[in-house]
Amino acid sequence: MINAKLNSAIILVRLVSGLIIMVYCFGHMINHSLGIISVESMDKFLEYFAIFWRAPGIYYLMPLSILLHALAALFTFLHRRSMRGLTKAEIIQFVLGLLLPLLLFMHISYGRVTYDMTGRLGYYSYFFDTIEKDNQFTFFFIFYSIMLAMVWVHGCLGLHRWLSLKPWYNRLWLFFYTLAIMPYITSMIGVAVGYREVVLRKFDSSWSNTIIEKTPWLDTAGLPMSSEQLKKISDDFVMPVAGRFILAFFLSVIIGVILRFIWLQIEKRRSNIEVSFSGGEKVNVSPGSTILEASRLAGISHAAICGGNGRCSTCRTRILTDPESLRPPASEESKVLHRISAAPNIRLACQVKLHQNIQVHPLLKQASPSDGHQRPTYADGEEVDVTLLFADLRGFTQMSNQRLPFDVVFILNQYFELMGEAIETSGGYLDKFIGDGIMAIFGMHSGSEIGAKQAIGAAIKMGQQLEVLNSRLEDELDRPLEIGIGLHRGNAIVGNMGYGDAMAVTAIGDTVNVASRLEGACKTLGVQLVVSEEVLQAASVEFPDVIQKDVEVRGSAKPISVFPVDNASTLKPVVVGV
Ligand code: FES
Secondary structure, three states: OHHHHHHHHHHHHHHHHHHHHHHHHHHHHHHHHHHHOOHHHHHHHHHHHHHHHOOOOOOOHHHHHHHHHHHHHHHHHHHOOOOOOOOHHHHHHHHHHHHHHHHHHHHHHHHHHHHHHHOOOOOHHHHHHHHHHOOOHHHHHHHHHHHHHHHHHHHHHHHHHHHOOOOOOHHHHHHHHHHHHHHHHHHHHHHHHHHHHHHHOOOOHHHHHHHHHHOOOEOOOOOEOOHHHHHHHHHHHHHHHHHHHHHHHHHHHHHHHHHHHHHHHHHHHHOOEEEEEOOOOEEEEOOOOEHHHHHHHOOOOOOOOOOOOOOOOOOEEEEOOOHHHOOOOOHHHHHHHHHOOOOOOEEEOOOOEOOOOEEEEEOOOOOOHHHHOOOOOOOOOEEEEEEEEEEEEOOHHHHHHOOOHHHHHHHHHHHHHHHHHHHHHOOOEEEEEEOOEEEEEEOOOOOHHHHHHHHHHHHHHHHHHHHHHHHHOOOOOOOOOOEEEEEEEEEEEEEEEOOHHHOEEEEEOHHHHHHHHHHHHHHHHOOOEEEEHHHHHHHOEEOOOOOOEEEOOOOOOOOEEEEEEOOHHHOOOEEOOO
8 A cells, every 4th residue: 555655756856846846957958949039039038937946945956856857767777676678668758768867967057156156147149150160050959959859759758648648638649749840840940040140240340249248157357258268167167077977877877777687586486376367377476566567577568557546447356266356446546447337347457556466458558659549459359348329310311401500500419529439438449430320330449348337328318418409409400310320249359440541440240240230129129228138238237127129230141139119318227137
């Protein structure tokens, strides 16, 4: 428990310190971008920037954030039992993260040393003038571009991993991509344009006076120091500090690697718990390891989009031995399991600590963070036990013939938005919109029981959303909108199908055809929802007061047993045997 709390605290420290560093970098990039306007505006902004970051209480915030961020990253590195299972983005972020403290301290120390020793800012005009005289612009420009790119890419990857779990993130991707790329590009342009301005104005006498006014390093006579004097200050003060810091940095990295090696050896000796996977793989782990760590050690592809922090639910795993033998889920895990309506034998692999042998079946394979929202891969196709939902607006074609195209699109978009929301919040995958029809798949990853429950839940929500839509459009419609929904469960081929940009995950097979025909049967039966018996069986629920019927379905050798429901919004399923 203490471990879990410590882990959450470390994650929070990493997040907050990372955000502070990103805010600092963002301000820095805005400052550099102002070079596109003029070097004076760069200097002016720097004054405001310095007022904020050098205010009492904030002065040490940035160095402290870098230190805490590095320590939190070091803790995560030492704490992780296996480096297997890291995605490419995580590896890039990790390597960049290792170099960042070094680069950031070196860069920040220039401004801080100047300010602490002279009480004056290192203005851009002065800095550009100095590197122009020393002919060092190319070196600084390349160094600065690489350093900023490393810091910014590291931060953006971290933010992306954090935000990709937010439901609204995918909708705002264009905004976030622009925010990630544009400041970097404009800051590079700003530095180049600002430098060029200083070069062009160097023969202007009034400009030379400005440079003298802005020079932080003055000699005893109050004149700008010569290159030799500056070099002496650098040799006497800056370089020894920088040298000690670089040494301390590399020593910390070496000590970290040695500590990790020793810890791994101790862990290996203590590994007396056997974890068996449904595919036949076996691995031994030490007591207290999680199932996710065991998967990584065994080299099993196991999804963990939130990085093992108990937030995303993608590491969900079926426990094949007695689930009662495990410690019950803590409150955070319980909340996530409840959210996905997990069966009692489903647990979050990142949260279950092992103390005895166990057999498990990870439910989701590893995917990139952006695949977190209902975007499964199934590149090669798989036969999966799923529940299919088909829905259609009744009489809408006729209604649309009497309306302006704008009206039709307006009503349809509202309908799709509400129905799509009902399906996605219930855990379904929105396969496609066909005209005014909808096809959705449930249980691709969560299994047939959860999928069937989610599909029934989605149908109820769709009925409720339709009532919301009808009251919203009361003044616009001659009569309320009506829908028909069909649900059927069984094996279907699920795969990534299509061509070029039109590739998408979809399902084909008899189950799909029957579900579609049950939606059509709503019309003949005069009801809003038709659910096949297979769905109820898988979900282990029954519909009291709903009379079972057999319906003939084209293409099916025998009649299908179904439950026709007049109004989905008022349906109250009851768990069998309760
Ligand atoms: S990895 Fe996200 S909940 Fe376990």
